[in-house]
Amino acid sequence: xxxxxxxxYAEIAIKGKNRYIFEDALVDQIRHVLKEVDGExxxxxxxxxxxxxxxxxxxxxxxxxxxxxxxGIFGICPTVVLKDQGYEALSKEVxxxxxxxxxxxxxxxxxxxxxxxxxxxxxxxxxxxxxGGDILDACPNMKVDVHEPDVLIHVELRDKIYLYSxxxxxxxxxxxxxxxxxxxxxxxxxxxxxxxxxxxxRGVKIDAVYFHAPPYTSxxxxxKVVDLAKLVAKYSGPIHLHVVNFTDIQxxxxxxxxxxxxxxxxxxxxxxxxxAFAKQDGCLGLITGxxxxxxxxxxxxxxxxxxxxxxxxxxxxxxxFDKQEIVDVALKINTYETSILPFEDCCTIxxxxxxxxxxxxxxxxxxxxNLQEKIDEMMAEAIETAExxxxx
Ligand code: ATP
Ligand code: MG
Numbered sequence: 456x457x458x459x460x461x462x463x464y465a466e467i468a469i470k471g472k473n474r475y476i477f478e479d480a481l482v483d484q485i486r487h488v489l490k491e492v493d494g495e496x497x498x499x500x501x502x503x504x505x506x507x508x509x510x511x512x513x514x515x516x517x518x519x520x521x522x523x524x525x526x527g528i529f530g531i532c533p534t535v536v537l538k539d540q541g542y543e544a545l546s547k548e549v550x551x552x553x554x555x556x557x558x559x560x561x562x563x564x565x566x567x568x569x570x571x572x573x574x575x576x577x578x579x580x581x582x583x584x585x586x587g588g589d590i591l592d593a594c595p596n597m598k599v600d601v602h603e604p605d606v607l608i609h610v611e612l613r614d615k616i617y618l619y620s621x622x623x624x625x626x627x628x629x630x631x632x633x634x635x636x637x638x639x640x641x642x643x644x645x646x647x648x649x650x651x652x653x654x655x656x657r658g659v660k661i662d663a664v665y666f667h668a669p670p671y672t673s674x675x676x677x678x679k680v681v682d683l684a685k686l687v688a689k690y691s692g693p694i695h696l697h698v699v700n701f702t703d704i705q706x707x708x709x710x711x712x713x714x715x716x717x718x719x720x721x722x723x724x725x726x727x728x729x730x731a732f733a734k735q736d737g738c739l740g741l742i743t744g745x746x747x748x749x750x751x752x753x754x755x756x757x758x759x760x761x762x763x764x765x766x767x768x769x770x771x772x773x774x775x776f777d778k779q780e781i782v783d784v785a786l787k788i789n790t791y792e793t794s795i796l797p798f799e800d801c802c803t804i805x806x807x808x809x810x811x812x813x814x815x816x817x818x819x820x821x822x823x824x825n826l827q828e829k830i831d832e833m834m835a836e837a838i839e840t841a842e843x844x845x846x847x
Pocket of ligand 1: 639640641642643644645646647648664665666667742743744745749750752753
């Protein structure tokens with residue numbers, strides 16, 4: 456029945472000269488997600504609207520699922536597209552559409568006819584009354600309610616006639632690419648994929664960096680991170696994932712610094728290296744999955760100590776979330792199952808029994824002096840030898 460989808464997006468946010476940037480990015484991202492779907496599609500901008508036209512047989516459910524992952528979409532309206540063949544023909548189509556969609560369920564409706572093509576012989580008001588009357592005659596289960604109808608039946612009279620009533624909620628947010636780029640510190644855990652998703656939802660393109668510590672962390676742990684990046688990429692578009700070999704730096708810190716400060720010092724170097732990649736890739740900020748108080752390295756003191764090395768803004772979108780709230784998002788975006796696979800993570804291997812929870816920055820900096828001899832060289836080497844994987 457459906458040959459097209461009308462895409463609804465928030466227009467208020469994009470009035471003015473930025474509108475075309477928003478719309479073009481939305482069109483690009485829709486095309487991108489539809490590449491994976493069975494069927495040929497044409498995505499077009501038409502007078503303040505975006506339509507997805509099916510040009511072949513297509514899988515309806517897959518199409519809707521794909522569109523539900525495009526940030527910037529507020530509603531997906533499966534639409535019947537009709538040729539203008541006069542009022543009688545239209546009325547028949549509308550009645551059969553209503554019967555198809557709603558069967559004999561007891562419901563209320565309201566007509567919403569818009570005459571964009573002004574040459575159409577009847578006014579919108581007349582059409583509302585006539586079509587509404589025809590539905591009432593043909594469907595005894597339907598009643599009119601102009602204030603709070605269960606369904607609003609839209610008929611738009613353009614060069615063709617567009618008929619729709621269902622609005623499937625999209626994810627909201629802004630189209631990816633309309634708001635710069637940021638570098639996600641992506642581990643194999645639950646929190647960082649959620650953090651990346653949340654920032655991408657605001658229109659930010661993301662790249663990622665993963666700190667790998669072979670042989671302490673396995674190839675399977677790395678594969679898990681690649682898989683997570685691919686899952687996030689279903690929403691954000693392709694992610695360039697830099698896999699950094701962090702083993703030597705970790706061992707060096709382990710050898711030279713007090714063990715209870717290990718995690719904090721290690722995290723400071725992670726941030727520094729992530730920032731170097733961020734600069735290379737033209738990113739304007741870093742993203743982490745930190746949440747206040749979740750673990751010793753995420754107390755306010757620890758966060759402050761970690762943050763101190765960064766010159767770029769660090770975005771921590773789950774900072775105020777409880778674990779369960781993060782898990783709820785992970786379940787919604789389908790990263791949870793992968794995140795809980797039991798592979799070791801580079802932080803857990805070197806973690807001290809009693810890590811400091813209130814690190815003193817002066818003390819930490821003094822310990823870092825023990826690293827002076829080799830650390831710069833090691834960081835440069837880690838950055839240079841990183842492997843970049845395009846995850847899409
Ligand atoms: P997550 O669930 O995201 O792994 P976590 O609760 O395990 O988080 P930490 O291990 O303290 O918390 O890490 C805090 C943040 O630091 C992570 O959310 C992530 O952004 C970053 N991070 C930690 N380990 C790595 C790693 N090996 N590679 C890249 N980023 C990391
Ligand atoms: Mg982790």
